[in-house]
Amino acid sequence: MTTDLRVLRPAEWDEWYGQLELAFGGVLEARQERELWQALTECERSVGVWDGDVCVGTAGAFTFRLSVPGGGLVPAAGVTMVSVAPTHRRRGVLTSMMRRQLDDVFAWGEPLAVLTASEPVIYGRFGYGVATRQMRAEIDTNRVRLSVPPGTDDVALRLVAPSEASAACEAVYARLVPGRPGMLARRPGWERLPLLDPPGVRDGASALQCVLAERDGEAVGYALYSTKPEWSPAGPQGTVRLRHMGALDPAAYAAVWRFLCGIDLMSTVQVPNRPVDDAWQHLVSDVRRCDLRVQDGLHLRVVDLPAALEARTYLAPVDVVLEVEDSFCPWNTGRWRLSGDAKGATCSRTDDPAELTLSVRELGAAYLGGVSLASLAGAGLVREVRHGALAEASLAFGSPVAPWLPHGF
Incomplete structure (x- = not known):
């Protein structure tokens, strides 16, 4: 097979990204998603494999700083947008891109490469190990009650449009990063990611909502979420879909969780990604009613x-x-x-x-x-x-x- 592996040219981005969409099932992303990823793509850190004038392989690397034990932020290449055309599988395309990418990361002076895997079995052979895990949960709020610490009632809650609350949410997030390994210090532009909310992927849920937790006028916590109302003959059984949340102290943390678990007409809180030691597990009255599941999160490669x-x-x-x-x-x-x-x-x-x-x-x-x-x-x-x-x-x-x-x- 004669192919050309080269650094991505900005003018090639649409075809390059189109190959990625095809490899991940062929469903085109919403315009807002596509525009965001185009803005965030670092073409000079991305490669494509071309067979003639057809793109058959893609791989990118974001410029990240990753929090590590001790609170330091370490340069890390965020491996992303990796795909191989179905016509070119088992021909060494992926291996050639991984080889080029790790050589580049080492030359850039970045000690780590990190990724999230569509299929965990793929990347172990290239030296990636599963370094974090994430917890999913569905909290049955009809049966689960929360016990909150002293000071929770002193935290004020305020509904704010997500775009208007973005700066406050990002400030809370930035203060949390050094305290937990595996978190990414968000560079300019990445504040748009938590706000991404294409109507076509809401599946009957509301638009994105935001609650700010404040003390003395300062934001000390937040949650980005949506609600999906549903009804049965017995009454309302809606779902709160948590997207992101963070808080700076136990009282603010408990105030946000109490709010999420107490929204009228809702009977379930869906939690898609939280730390495996997340403290809400110690606030709930019955953890068995929370349907906990754990899966791999960040895959890390020492470069x-x-x-x-x-x-x-x-x-x-x-x-x-x-x-x-x-x-x-x-x-x-x-x-x-x-x-x-x-x-x-x-x-x-x-x-x-x-x-x-x-x-x-x-x-x-x-x-x-x-x-x-x-x-x-x-x-x-x-x-x-x-x-x-x-x-x-x-x-x-x-x-x-x-x-x-x-x-x-």
Whole structure:
């Protein structure tokens, strides 16, 4: 097969994106969605594969900063818009794009690459590990009651048009980012994503709504949501569809959740994506009536191993020699001594004997602290060479809160 893999030219965007839509089922996106993604696409960081004058492969990389344990923001390539034409599957198109992309990310000096996967099975072979998980829930508000902490009644709630509340919501979101690994610091333009609300995809629900939680006139929490009214012979059984929410303290957090669970004529709150340790689980009277489910979230790939390991801090002191295998990015392969604590870390090549052995995929899974090295070892994916090294490193790599990706890209 003779194909041309090259950086995307702005004039080619429509055909390039059209190939992506075709690969994801052929349903054209709403005009508002398409315009937003065109505005956010960084053509100079995107590639396409062309067979003659036909685009048969796409891959992009957003410029992100990702929060990591310790509160730092680390440059990361947000891998996105990956597709291969059905006529060109099993011909090496995806591998060639992944190869080019990771070479570019390393050259750009970005220690990490991250993505969300349409099919989780795809990206492990390129060194990506599942680093965050997300919780879905459906709260039966007819049967579930909330117990709220002191101070909740002091929080004022106000309905505001989402576009008018955007700046306040973004300010709350920005303050939350350093406190939880896996969150993305939103660059200019990305504030439009939470407001995206094409009428054609509402499925009978209302337009997007926003409630602001305020204390002394300052926004301390928010929720973006819609409502879908429904009726049965027994009465109303509508659904609140939560899109995004955030709060700066327990009282504001509880006030927002109490509001969502108390909207008239609604009997269910649908929660599509929250951290697995989200605190509302401790406010509800009956968690069994909340239909909890967990799935993979952010897939993370360590691109520059020493830079990545030095960019985060560690929950406990650690001094361990890691032997890492990375066939796709061979510059990471070898033995590395990691020494770190809550103040910082160093990581450098060493000839000392290995104390733990693992692949770069497992290192990516453990990097944000949501997957323990001990758990991976239990699956045979991490091997302890020096007795005690596993417990030491597993504790050090942990995080006080579960890492979480609040939105896709």
